[in-house]
Amino acid sequence: RKEVEQDPGPFNVPEGATVAFNCTYSNSASQSFFWYRQDCRKEPKLLMSVYSSGNEDGRFTAQLNRASQYISLLIRDSKLSDSATYLCVVKKSSARQLTFGSGTQLTVLP
């Protein structure tokens, strides 16, 4: 079983739609959680950290469920510019390494 699992998609949604991605992790000792965004053929960039109480940044909401070991990302009012691959990232219990999911591909259609 992979340490971090994501639905690879692709998710094709119309502009203005709300879309949600889930990610599950296998190590209950994992410490910290993040969502990174990767545009085609570019480097990953941090989108947001995920806090235990859930957090919001504009149209993006991240949630963590430690009991069920999953993380979610909700994007409201999707824009064309949101088209990218979204990577779920977990900091290992050693706190010295990150584990990346394979990513979920999102395409927002006009």
Next chain:
Amino acid sequence: EAQVTQNPRYLITVTGKKLTVTCSQNMNHEYMSWYRQDPGLGLRQIYYSMNVEVTDKGDVPEGYKVSRKEKRNFPLILESPSPNQTSLYFCASSLSTGTSLGGEQFFGPGTRLTVL
């Protein structure tokens, strides 16, 4: 401008010919790391370094070497490249508390390596 740079960006080589991919960061970060990205497998860590002269294996270190003689540089060395090392490679850096990776990881633009 704060950045991580990698060179070369693209490289085509042949099996067995030693190569080095350079990585440099100007943010005074203690932590540096190398990843490879393959379709369906995501980013997998090759090696990481918590600080100068301190390096550790990641999840897929076989066939690679690294060194950290200076804080800003973290070269990746393939002594005898093989076709299964054809991949997209990313260098990254971040702050560190000394024993823990801290904060956001900043990635370089990537190096696309093809080994024939």
